[in-house]
Amino acid sequence: MSAMASTMNNDAILKVEHLSMRFGGLMAINDLSFEVRRGEITALIGPNGAGKTTVFNCITGFYKPTMGMISMQQKDGKSFFLERMADFEVTRDAKVARTFQNIRLFSGLTLLENLLVAQHNALMKASGYTVLGLLGFKSYKDASKEATEKARYWLEKASLIDRADDPAGDLPYGAQRRLEIARAMCTGPELLCLDEPAAGLNPRESQELNKLLRSIRADNGTSLLLIEHDMSVVMEISDHVVVLEYGQKISDGDPAHVKNDPRVIAAYLGVDDDEVETVRHEVEEGAN
Amino acid sequence: MEYFIQQLINGLTLGSIYGLIAIGYTMVYGIIGMINFAHGDIFMLGGFAGLIVYLLIMTVFGGAPIAVALLCMLIVAMAATSLWNWSIERVAYRPLRGSFRLAPLITAIGVSIALSNFIQVTQGPRNKPIPQMVNSVYTIEGISISLKQIVIVIITVALLAAFWYIVEKTPLGRAQRATEQDRKMAALLGIDVDRTISITFVMGAALAAVAGTMFLMYYGVIVFTDGFVPGVKAFTAAVLGGIGSLPGAVIGGLLIGLIESLWSAYFTIAYKDVATFAILAFVLIFKPSGLLGRPEVEKV
Numbered sequence A: 001m002s003a004m005a006s007t008m009n010n011d012a013i014l015k016v017e018h019l020s021m022r023f024g025g026l027m028a029i030n031d032l033s034f035e036v037r038r039g040e041i042t043a044l045i046g047p048n049g050a051g052k053t054t055v056f057n058c059i060t061g062f063y064k065p066t067m068g069m070i071s072m073q074q075k076d077g078k079s080f081f082l083e084r085m086a087d088f089e090v091t092r093d094a095k096v097a098r099t100f101q102n103i104r105l106f107s108g109l110t111l112l113e114n115l116l117v118a119q120h121n122a123l124m125k126a127s128g129y130t131v132l133g134l135l136g137f138k139s140y141k142d143a144s145k146e147a148t149e150k151a152r153y154w155l156e157k158a159s160l161i162d163r164a165d166d167p168a169g170d171l172p173y174g175a176q177r178r179l180e181i182a183r184a185m186c187t188g189p190e191l192l193c194l195d196e197p198a199a200g201l202n203p204r205e206s207q208e209l210n211k212l213l214r215s216i217r218a219d220n221g222t223s224l225l226l227i228e229h230d231m232s233v234v235m236e237i238s239d240h241v242v243v244l245e246y247g248q249k250i251s252d253g254d255p256a257h258v259k260n261d262p263r264v265i266a267a268y269l270g271v272d273d274d275e276v277e278t279v280r281h282e283v284e285e286g287a288n
Numbered sequence B: 001m002e003y004f005i006q007q008l009i010n011g012l013t014l015g016s017i018y019g020l021i022a023i024g025y026t027m028v029y030g031i032i033g034m035i036n037f038a039h040g041d042i043f044m045l046g047g048f049a050g051l052i053v054y055l056l057i058m059t060v061f062g063g064a065p066i067a068v069a070l071l072c073m074l075i076v077a078m079a080a081t082s083l084w085n086w087s088i089e090r091v092a093y094r095p096l097r098g099s100f101r102l103a104p105l106i107t108a109i110g111v112s113i114a115l116s117n118f119i120q121v122t123q124g125p126r127n128k129p130i131p132q133m134v135n136s137v138y139t140i141e142g143i144s145i146s147l148k149q150i151v152i153v154i155i156t157v158a159l160l161a162a163f164w165y166i167v168e169k170t171p172l173g174r175a176q177r178a179t180e181q182d183r184k185m186a187a188l189l190g191i192d193v194d195r196t197i198s199i200t201f202v203m204g205a206a207l208a209a210v211a212g213t214m215f216l217m218y219y220g221v222i223v224f225t226d227g228f229v230p231g232v233k234a235f236t237a238a239v240l241g242g243i244g245s246l247p248g249a250v251i252g253g254l255l256i257g258l259i260e261s262l263w264s265a266y267f268t269i270a271y272k273d274v275a276t277f278a279i280l281a282f283v284l285i286f287k288p289s290g291l292l293g294r295p296e297v298e299k300v
Helices: A002-006 A050-060 A087-092 A113-116 A120-126 A138-157 A171-187 A203-220 A231-237 A256-259 A260-269 A273-287 B002-032 B039-060 B067-095 B100-125 B145-171 B171-183 B181-190 B191-220 B224-241 B246-266 B270-285
Strands: A012-023 A028-037 A041-043 A069-074 A079-081 A095-098 A190-197 A223-227 A238-247 A249-255 B137-140 B144-147
Touching: A002 A223, A012 A050, A012 A223, A028 A050, A028 A223, A028 A238, A028 A249, A041 A050, A041 A203, A041 A231, A050 A095, A050 A190, A050 A223, A069 B246, A087 A095, A087 B181, A095 A171, A113 A120, A113 A138, A113 A171, A120 A138, A120 B171, A138 A171, A138 A238, A171 A190, A171 A203, A203 A223, A203 A231, A231 A256, A238 A256, A249 A256, A249 A260, B002 B039, B002 B144, B002 B145, B002 B171, B002 B191, B002 B224, B002 B246, B039 B100, B039 B191, B039 B224, B067 B191, B100 B224, B137 B191, B144 B145, B145 B171, B145 B191, B145 B246, B171 B181, B171 B191, B181 B191, B191 B224, B224 B246, B224 B270, B246 B270
Parallel strands: A041 A223, A041 A238, A095 A190, A190 A223
Antiparallel strands: A012 A028, A012 A069, A069 A079, A238 A249, B137 B144
């Protein structure tokens, strides 16, 4: 797995082409195209209401886009058109997992169970749709042991192993976020989509999150696509940034490039009143 | 004292049957938030399936050992009823998922009427008796326990244990609990939510079929309207225990069984249903979340 990550080939794992999403009269996304490259951390940023979460919802089968294509290219060469798939198939077959802006853990289940639920399909198959499992077949016992080990590996990685048997709802906020990421990873994704993973975290939790995300990329070869408002996180961990405004792409490139793009500065980061002229000037120069 | 213990035993037997039916109500409510009012008729259907199997065994094979006959009745009733409930969910409830909350509820009432009328037309409107299958009675210190009561309690306990194991320890049960808590999220983790819901209906129906067969064996008679009163009582049991809670359904079932038999023994048998439904009213007024249910707290 780690060999996969070290060979940083620049092929695209996810291609979004001419994506449009209309809600009645509102064009939430308008002809958006971008790529997520394999083995990289790609950040999707933009002001509130720019359509970032809508893009996520299209990718993960929550919404059916009005127009456009979203194709997922797996390591072994299989490709999927995500816009044609039901939500559970996006995870199960296309291997795309996601987390939410507002945490959606199964708060009544323990940490371990949360991670086992994420391995449901493998376990179901191994248990012969419960029948063989009830009869105590060895193949099921092995699979269930393997699943538990995988869950423990991720608990360890998210520094949550001490609380494996507590209900997930009892965890503090930052730990719940890490658990949600661990759970998403237990589905064995090739692409992990994170919707504002750093929202509401204190600086220390934010650091732990960065560490977790980097190690996911390095050790597991999973590509990441994240929506983030916290610029320090974006600049620190992402390899590639896509900037949206009013449903359209206004900039695309590495963090340094995006940070200095005057359109981004004007649109997203905001400028002081007396600087507006300067920025407009720069933008016009850039356009010429 | 002996009389009291005697009534206790009768109550527990009856309560086991109610408990098994109540699980079906509570599970379906837990997973899709809908009261399946047709569940009582599924129970009745199970009883009729058992009856038909019994008659087949008697006429075609000319009889069989009681244990074998009972086992066949249970298995066929479970299979047939599961298939019925699976089809009902598929045809009547699934298309309405995502519709307003009242729609599946009204549909369920329609399905209930359809099922009982179907049985009335195909099986006739009269009481269907079967001969006593198990009739030994043991008397210990003036308290008599019939073998069929023992059989009912043993089968119930065994089923509940198996059922508890499935829900708590298997991937299927985990998927059910996850779907119950957050259906959309469960789907995003790769769980086929529709299938999980179907399996829930099938499991509820299988338990109801066992309850139906045992009801038939206990009372020795079944009629097409028998889905209604036991069904509503089991619903009361589910509400009393806290709807959505599996142990609650069992405890609620036992309590309703006990209340019914004790009321009949010490007050008047004519008002036993009044006593049961008065409890439903009191629970709904004073403790709507039931004995073991979690009150719904809305976060603001």
